[in-house]
Amino acid sequence: MSKLSIVIPVYYNEDTLMLLYQDMKEKILDKLEDYELVFVDDGSGDRSWEVMNKIHDLDSHVKLLHLSRNFGEHAALLAGLCACTGDCAVTKQADLQEESTLILDMYDRWKKGYNVVLAIRRSRDENPVKVFFANLYYFMIRKFVNKDMPAGGCDCYLIDRKVIEVLRLLDEKNSSLTLQVMWAGFRTDKVYFDRKNREIGKSRWTLAKKIKLAMDSMMSFSYVPIRMMSYIGFLFDIFAIIMLISVLVEYFTKQVPLIGWSSLMCVILFSSGLILSMLGILGEYLWRTLDASRKRPPYIVEEEIPSDEENSENS
Helix, strand or coil: CCEEEEEEEECCCCCCHHHHHHHHHHHCHHHCCEEEEEEEECCCCCCHHHHHHHHHHHCCCEEEEEECCCCCHHHHHHHHHHHCCCCEEEECCCCCCCCCCHHHHHHHHHHCCCCEEEEEEEEECCCHHHHHHHHHHHHHHHHHCCCCCCCCCCCEEEEEHHHHHHHHHHCCCCCCHHHHHHHCCCCEEEEEEEECCCCCCCCCCCHHHHHHHHHHHHHHHCCHHHHHHHHHHHHHHHHHHHHHHHHHHHHHHHCCCCCCHHHHHHHHHHHHHHHHHHHHHHHHHHHHHHHHHCCCCCCCEEEEECCHHHHHHHC
């Protein structure tokens, strides 16, 4: 008999948590051989922790983690994966945009011998602008980071205990947990689903967090930003040499005077902006190096409430 852990990061989800549990209870939990629900409160400022405790009282298979502050969704997922006790674990969002029955499909694929099962978004019933930028992000990831990234992206996945131990050993910060799972390799399968629009609650996935994820994904798994700086510098060197030769030829052959203060200032300002942009990219890498060298943990657990089942096993 195998045990499945369902890891759910929670951030301002007081309105959806009980509905999520009831939906899983009706559709999937009774069909599993053995299961564990791991809720991770990522520093929510609402009543999410209270609702999580109510669910814990209703189900002996529920385990709760409360982080000391908001560390981000990927840190919350890592905390839940490190704390789970199942033979495999699946990540689940708390916003009710994924069908709970998707977990059963992924669990069946794992039983067939796959170490990783990715849930690929086949379609998204969301704002077109949001969908466009999401597709743009996944296009960039496929182009510059990992060619195996699905076009629709995947935020939900199932991994077995081997992969969980690899993620525990990596212990990376400022990174993408999904890309870490894909980087690790292992035998992988895919399932597809249609993502629904969010009807309850408000998304806390802000533009700043999306930009940070894009930068972390590019800088943690690709050398493209650094290589791009070298290419641009080389092109500007060639352009400068051509311009210099052109100016000298006109001066010596046509007696054209060396004037043009406005054009010169435009070139200087553009070049200065380009240099500052390059330094900014280097600064991003240096910051990540400093952050890793300090060896601060990616998350801090303030409170942990084990499941009743885990308590009885320990006793």
